[in-house]
Amino acid sequence: MARPHIEPFCDRDVHFKNMRLPGFSRGMGYKMLSLDADSGACSMTVQLDGGYHQPPGFSWSEREMIIVEGELKVGDQTCRKGHYFFIPAGYCMPAISTQQGCLVMMMYNTGEPSHEPSGEHHPLAQVDLYHSIDSYMDIPWAMGNLVKPSVAAGCLIKLLNFNPISHAMTFLYCMTPCFKQDNISYHDCAEESYHLWGTSWMMQFGDIPTGGYFWRPAYINHGAFASEYGCIALGRTDSKLFNHFHYNPWTTPKENQERAGARLYQRDPLLYKWALSYDHNHPHGPEDFEKTMQLRGNEQGHDNEHKSDGKRHDHWHGHDHQEDGSPHHHHHADGSHHHHHHDD
Amino acid sequence: MTFKNLFIEHELSPEIEAWIKEEVDEQELRYRAVSHDMDNLASMREKWYQEFFDRITTSGFNEDGDAKTPIKPEHLPVKPEGRNDQVIWKYGIDDE
Numbered sequence: 001m002a003r004p005h006i007e008p009f010c011d012r013d014v015h016f017k018n019m020r021l022p023g024f025s026r027g028m029g030y031k032m033l034s035l036d037a038d039s040g041a042c043s044m045t046v047q048l049d050g051g052y053h054q055p056p057g058f059s060w061s062e063r064e065m066i067i068v069e070g071e072l073k074v075g076d077q078t079c080r081k082g083h084y085f086f087i088p089a090g091y092c093m094p095a096i097s098t099q100q101g102c103l104v105m106m107m108y109n110t111g112e113p114s115h116e117p118s119g120e121h122h123p124l125a126q127v128d129l130y131h132s133i134d135s136y137m138d139i140p141w142a143m144g145n146l147v148k149p150s151v152a153a154g155c156l157i158k159l160l161n162f163n164p165i166s167h168a169m170t171f172l173y174c175m176t177p178c179f180k181q182d183n184i185s186y187h188d189c190a191e192e193s194y195h196l197w198g199t200s201w202m203m204q205f206g207d208i209p210t211g212g213y214f215w216r217p218a219y220i221n222h223g224a225f226a227s228e229y230g231c232i233a234l235g236r237t238d239s240k241l242f243n244h245f246h247y248n249p250w251t252t253p254k255e256n257q258e259r260a261g262a263r264l265y266q267r268d269p270l271l272y273k274w275a276l277s278y279d280h281n282h283p284h285g286p287e288d289f290e291k292t293m294q295l296r297g298n299e300q301g302h303d304n305e306h307k308s309d310g311k312r313h314d315h316w317h318g319h320d321h322q323e324d325g326s327p328h329h330h331h332h333a334d335g336s337h338h339h340h341h342h343d344d
Numbered sequence: 345m346t347f348k349n350l351f352i353e354h355e356l357s358p359e360i361e362a363w364i365k366e367e368v369d370e371q372e373l374r375y376r377a378v379s380h381d382m383d384n385l386a387s388m389r390e391k392w393y394q395e396f397f398d399r400i401t402t403s404g405f406n407e408d409g410d411a412k413t414p415i416k417p418e419h420l421p422v423k424p425e426g427r428n429d430q431v432i433w434k435y436g437i438d439d440e
Binding site: 004005021032035040061088089110111125145148153183204206220224250 | 352354356357359364368370371374385388393396397400403404407408412415423424427430431436437438439
């Protein structure tokens with residue numbers, strides 16, 4: 001299970017609900033944009049009332065925030081509209097407060113919204129990953145050709161966060177007035193967008209206005225694209241963004257995925273054949289030696305618990321898939337192997 | 345699908361589980377409303393598809409960035425017989 005396809009949805013059409021999860025202070029209203037039914041990971045527009053104050057603490061989930069309207073005081077720093085935060089799970093944030101109230105987009109990436117009052121980081125927090133920036137004032141707009149094939153000129157971006165392992169991205173994008181792009185696109189990743197200001201149009205879904213939102217699973221057609229007066233939006237992908245362009249509006253996600261596979265076969269035939277033929281198509285990927293090799297500073301062993309895909313495994317391994325419920329046969333990096341059951 | 349980053353294991357209280365369930369139920373209603381609205385847009389979309397075909401056969405199809413290639417009318421796709429004009433796919437490939 002994952003988040004369902006919500007496109008388009010406008011948060012201006014619904015009212016704020018009071019946040020009543022434990023740990024959060026009074027004066028926090030939210031509009032749910034999308035939610036993962038299994039993990040509780042979600043994206044919300046959040047209204048913090050004037051006078052709101054939250055004591056220092058951390059979340060069990062990795063999260064991102066961007067201030068949409070108003071000012072938010074984070075510790076001693078006053079942050080304005082457009083300020084973006086990437087906050088690793090377990091990272092202890094200072095007290096936050098707002099005098100006049102503010103509107104914030106909050107995204108909990110790996111679990112339900114949570115706030116544990118604390119004066120220090122959780123021992124597992126990847127504290128070095130924390131960063132924050134005034135995205136409106138301190139980053140210039142760049143051409144949108146970060147990936148090839150690329151969007152048309154007039155779609156500009158500001159990269160806010162990039163995961164070097166999964167290539168997941170968070171970025172601001174804008175479309176200049178009279179922007180047009182005449183193709184249909186789909187990606188191998190899920191994509192999310194929230195319109196901070198302005199309206200854009202897509203041929204499948206019509207207009208997305210200010211406050212408009214979508215969460216779109218992989219391989220779903222979208223486009224052609226246009227914006228008459230321009231727009232600015234926050235965009236995210238959950239893994240590498242590749243633009244598969246075409247002009248057939250009637251294809252299904254499965255057909256799109258097969259085409260993506262065909263293109264992989266044409267582009268990287270050796271990798272494609274290897275992945276198919278060696279029983280290494282484990283759902284969480286084959287072994288990455290950079291994660292498992294012995295290091296001179298740690299000759300006793302390697303970190304075999306925390307993996308780049310967010311799953312916790314005892315070891316990287318390839319295995320032979322058998323019938324559901326039957327034991328799996330695992331080959332380990334140290335040459336040993338054994339049988340065990342998988343939950344997933 | 346996840347963002348593939350760290351999640352710190354912790355216990356979920358019944359209160360939190362009830363909150364997630366309530367939000368999932370509301371999301372289901374939101375999903376149905378969106379899906380219904382998009383089904384109702386089908387006739388408008390038919391017009392948009394035709395306008396798109398008109399544009400890509402004259403001013404061109406955006407191959408990469410601003411590089412545009414006019415598509416020959418005989419290379420335009422034909423709608424498969426019996427296929428609905430579906431644009432909302434609940435879980436993408438898992439919805440088929």
